[in-house]
Amino acid sequence: MLPLVGRGFKHTLPFVFPAYHHRLHLHLSRSLMAAATSPKRVGTHNGSFHCDEALGCFMIRLTDKFSNAEIVRTRDPQVLEVLDAVLDVGGVYDSSRDRYDHHQKGFEEVFGHGFKTKLSSAGLVYKHFGKEIIAKELQVDEGHLDVHRLFLAVYKSFMEAIDAVDNGINRYDTDQPPRYVNNTHLSSRVGRLNLDWIDPDQSSEKENEAFQRAMELAGSEFLSSVRFHAKSWLPARSIVMECLLARWSVDPSGEIMVLNRFCPWKLHLFELEEEMKIEPPIKYVLYQDDRSKHWRVQAVAVTPDRFESRKALASQWRGLRDEELSKETGIPGCVFVHMSGFIGGNQSYEGALAMAKGMRAFSHKPKHQPAAMATLTYPAAAAIRTTKSSLRKPFSIIPIKPNAISPLKPLNLTSKPATLSIKSTASSDHSSTATTTITTTTTTSSLTLKSRLQNGQTLYGLFLLSFSPTLAEIAGLSGYDFVVVDMEHGPGGIPEALSCLHALAATQTPAILRLPETSATWAKKALDLGPQGIMFPMIESSKAAKKAVSYCRFPPAGVRGSAHTVVRASNYGIDEGYLSNYEDQLLIMCQVESEEGVKHAEDIAAVDGVDCIQMGPLDLSASMGYLWDPANKKVRKMMEKAEKAVLGSDPKGGGAYLAGFAMPHDGPRDLGTRGYHMVSGAVDVGLFRSAAVEDVKRFKMSLMDGADDEREDEKDADEKYWSE
Template identity: 75%
Template sequence: MATNATRVSTFSTGSPNYAPLKRVGTHNGSFHCDEALGCFMIRLTDKFSNAEIVRSRDPQVLEGLDAVLDVGGVYDPSRDRYDHHQKGFDEVFGHGFSTKLSSAGLVYKHFGKEIIAKELQVDEGHPNVHRLFLSIYKSFMEAIDAVDNGINRYDTDKPPRYVNNTHLSSRVGRLNLDWIEPDQSPEKENEAFQRAMALAGTRSIVMECLAARQNIDPSGEIMVLTTFCPWKLHLFELEEELKIDPPVKYVLYQDDRSKHWRVQAVAVSPDSFESRKPLPSQWRGLRDDELSRVAGIPSCVFVHMSGFIGGNQSYEGALAMVKAALKLLAETMAALSLTTLTTTTSSLSTLKNPFAFAFNNTKFLKTQTFKTLTPLKSSSSTHSDRSPIDSTNTNTLTPTSTANPKSLKSRLRNGETLYGLFLLSFSPTFAEIAGLSGYDFVVVDMEHGPGGISDALSCLHALAATSTPAILRLPESSATWAKKALDLGPHGLMFPMIEGPKAAKKAVSYCRFPPRGLRGSAHTVVRASNYGIDEGYLSNYEDELLIMCQVESEEGAKHAEEIAAVDGVDCIQMGPLDLSASMGYLWDPGNKKVKDMMRVAEKAVLNTKGGTGGAYLGGFALPYDGPDDLRKRGYHMISGAVDVGLFRSAAVEDVKKFKMGLMMDGSDDEKEDSQDADEKYWSE
């Protein structure tokens, strides 16, 4: 692997000298992204390796230089003249691109393949070189050319002329000396241009390494920096701009001092200490031979106690470490079960619960009204708002078919978007906290949680105390489970794995008394009817009960519209994880094929709301598909988190902060070793 860092260039504004290095010229004065990037790139070539940069507009000075960029009014590759300002210049990149080139584009057109081949350490004729040559121009270089030439992205309502995946041009422009700077000397200006070259070049290095990541490992989750540079912010920006999925988990680079290779876990965000996939817990805190023995990989150097960084004496060893880490973490995830709450802390730190998406937005919080408990006076407090009971209610006990305006179904009919939580722990305390926090509903999950009917009842009591509607997710779609759940008086039932209209009709029948359905009758003594006190229960329960069918398989997605059209089905709950598993992408729920299938099913469900019937759309928020994304696509019931996931994330972060503090309190020698080992990380 190429490892030498690019040396800082020297600058000149005077007459040519006769230094042995090649000299590349560009104009002095205010600089722009195109010449900064062009100068950086041309110095990566064999011909102009580490060339001196001469900034001048003097024709005599420019004439004696080996190459000239962005000044001089000449485009002549045979003489290495790359200006684009002259009248009649209309050079484009070709290959179907029609944007006029800047000086950076000209350098890339003539030297791009050489630069890419050197970074990949392959011949220029390798097919990957040509593929990346075109890809990098489309996603990175073309915007630089267009901005410098003043080309708009849009013509009124026509599609954009080019993809702008970078704001690099404006960022480079801001490095020019401000007019209020007291020192406007050429030397000060050259210092600013030097920073501009570094900024433009750093992003291009990260871009090339990111584009080549699948040459390192088919997973695309490992990136190798062929030249070390401050990479973190660029990586996060490029992943967002290019919609990289899955994101990079590990970055490899060589330590210039020790020549050892570093393995760094990418953080979940630029300012976070939490890693996307920390190195395995069994490696953490070990060094040298002991680490090599435990990992089964020779020449290991260290792994940090928090798992965010490690090292190996060789590139091959470092690559073996991250590949082994990916494999170990995948095996750990497979072994973990969401129904187990006794997982060790080290295992928890590797578990990535897709539902644990904290969403803190006050516009989704409902107003909580706390009422005074008084003797029951009215049946108008139906099971959807049963406890506590409004002390001001003085209606008599008369049956009514009018749906409670506060019920989930009524709120959905009013066009509200409801935000909820999945309760996996069956903890009444967590249920009460969820209700007090303002969730519009809570799903008590009997499919994946450890509890049954009696455990669910305690959670329903806690939720009722906060006037929060409860939905019971059944472990299976059967008449027996539906009957037991309905007798508890939930506000809704969620039936899992519905794959066609026939199964949906059965689910509805389990919720209806004969002759319209199969539900067993004990309404005179069960909680659903306030133990028989609510005489209006039989008249109201169908209007109040929300029936949800989960579409969570490829077969179900194909029949989503038919399922949603079944009379009595109120909401289709999309299940992206089981859907991805049914399509063969268990470890990749964000796969494009899964997303495409989800979009087809979503549109099919939304189509059913065109008339008077049809079902609403519900679903889980995921890290790559957040609550706001779901809302914009037409979802009306959104579940943004799981209680276990929220607690896990908070607990792991709390322990991590404490242990990081212990590490900081070590001996002076330990502090010095830690500072030396991690200097590159913290300096970024």
């Protein structure tokens, strides 16, 4: 029952909360019971109502503070003064007193976050309580990043229009009359619920009943918007971002994006392009039609609310279908091109991609000139590889060269004895000395990382950021060729790294330690642990590279401190051949991850003792001003420059091997295709995060689907009851 008070009389009218989510139902039920003894009272004006106060009253009752609140409809200042909250009346905006009116002189409050529309009472309530409502819907804390994203998205797509209509703000700055009248929006539909002037019953009871219906209508659409954004919009944003980052692997122009799973993409694309400063902008989006299984190539609009395309499909193709279209384009399998040129179709992905790529032939040609078929590039093959999304398991389509990488050879492990000779002096009553030889067997690899690279193998590894010995052990047992224990970005230091090295040693997996900084102290501590490789961050010159190498060499060749008789690197002094072999076995890696480093990549690779150059795509993109867009064309060109410099050197003749980290737009196989010798495919934390997020969202979506089924069952039961 929703208590409504109007014109000094209290009227209790039946009211049912829209069943928008069973979790929120449970929460509200508990809140209702807790507040049953002394409910709060929320005031708004009586008389004709609008969408903003109807929605505001609905939303504020979803909060903990005002759950089960009575709605008091009056304009009496004395009554309003003693109420717990007041909406859309009273001439005061003061959130500390829960006063949310917007009619007073000088009121210019806006939502913020780049929005400039003046708020209505509903907008004020949403601004102060929207995150709480959304957090309950998602069943997460208000500080969760998804709550903030939905908070902004729901305002942009739903709430801002309520504010604008109530404040009389037009969508466009123009003196021209509208071409048509739109009275179908929510504010109009709520307005039509007011009592008709010809209705003989104009009582406060009738008016309150109408206001209740207005609250139900506005509230149900608000909750539908929240649910849509939580269940559909947010997962779609993740998919679009992943595909946007992978655009360079689709086409070198960076202007074609492939959706690995169809979803609402248009608004996300425009927002992400702006947020990530994408350049050049996407011109075509490819996706597979779920029903026909054909592929669509859609030209991206100039703006979200306009029909004009950034670059429509060729006028010569428009209106043609099937064989006639294939003949005109020179591309097999064409299905259609729309008369406006905003969309076309092909039976295969390769054909749709060729149609998008083929638009280059029209870049500098007059409209009347037919397409030059010879200039259209039709890919011979494309590979579909499975990738893990943070929400689902879509597939990504990335053109690659067949058989570009030979299968990785398994690590050949053998056991060889390590001999320890101990010379002991006989007791005083013996004239001779006795030499006791103790033989111990340690399992070691006959092929180190360095020797495997020299044998031409391509190695695949993992970055360990968590410093978890358990995850390190799992990584080793999973078959990675190496694991990089990351002391630069991980939370651990030398003691934690040692535990990880113990776990990796148990699985006979080589470890590489990435240092937090390039210094003699960190290098000494790391090397004493006995990793097979050491990685120095942010090397920008040959001088810095020479210093890094010197930190790995004992005097006189370097400055490494000596404790080789007691540290783990030499099996605590048991390995007598350590000093003779450590230089041949240790892999020294220098990271090139800035513009300055790329300029000197060739010189760094040529430094004596530098075995491998590790590329750092994220820091490189940040140094170039593209922190949010590591796939930017300029960043890729800079990466190519560094790759060319390193691959142009001969590792066996004084050059260096090339190592890289896979990115969403540049997968492990892509790196291998370009000649990388060492490829790191993932980070342990990222793998766990993706699996965990997907698991939680799959479960929560199943609950939401179950709640929808429950609501349908409840609806059927209600209809059956009343029919009986």
